[in-house]
């Protein structure tokens with residue numbers, strides 16, 4: 001059996017009396033699309049932010065390719081191949097789509113001032129163009145990102161995470177606020193990125209999402225969190241047929 005890409009073991013995080021994450025363990029295998037579902041407040045985002053170095057967990061360890069990455073900064077994690085998208089868009093409305101992609105890659109390289117000045121190409125234009133084609137946003141590449149629909153900006157946001165050539169991308173609610181007619185397009189795109197690596201790397205994903213049809217169709221395995229704990233991990237069919245999951249979450 002191959003080594004896990006991401007291994008989270010016994011992760012805990014409390015906010016005062018609230019145990020947001022109460023001992024969560026799971027593994028994501030190379031090439032896997034791993035979904036995380038659960039009711040509001042079940043600890044999904046806190047778990048994500050702990051894995052991504054945005055908050056310090058109280059206990060537990062996180063390994064990437066078997067190496068301990070617990071407590072590393074988001075920039076260091078990005079350099080090691082871990083990318084993310086946020087619930088809220090990170091695109092700059094007054095820059096073109098192409099420049100947004102170039103700036104995202106410059107940030108990955110640690111250029112702290114890249115967002116403050118007009119971006120030079122820095123040799124990244126070719127990479128941006130490859131992603132623009134893969135994301136089928138060529139027709140808007142030279143438009144200001146702020147003039148695009150929310151769904152298109154979401155695609156740009158995901159493309160920005162891919163400029164760093166990640167092995168693993170954590171997506172926080174990619175469908176939130178997106179017109180239902182565009183949700184299928186995001187799913188198709190993520191499947192394409194997973195199956196057809198653009199830069200010689202097969203992308204794996206961890207996806208937090210409330211849209212059940214999207215999660216069930218996209219993910220190879222799904223983890224259900226309830227009150228900071230793991231209730232179940234399994235294939236979409238196993239999760240759909242799990243009585244505890246139905247009682248605690250899906251049956252509502």
Ligand SMILES: Nc1ncnc2c1ncn2[C@@H]1O[C@H](COP(=O)(O)OP(=O)(O)OP(=O)(O)O)[C@@H](O)[C@H]1O
Nearest residue numbers: 015018019020038039040041042043044045046047
């Ligand atoms: N910075 C914080 N300070 C205090 N409590 C927090 C903080 N962040 C999260 N919490 C609490 O921790 C618990 C887990 O929240 P979290 O946002 O991780 O859940 P979630 O599953 O991502 O929810 P949602 O689906 O609504 O995004 C909740 O009770 C929340 O109120």
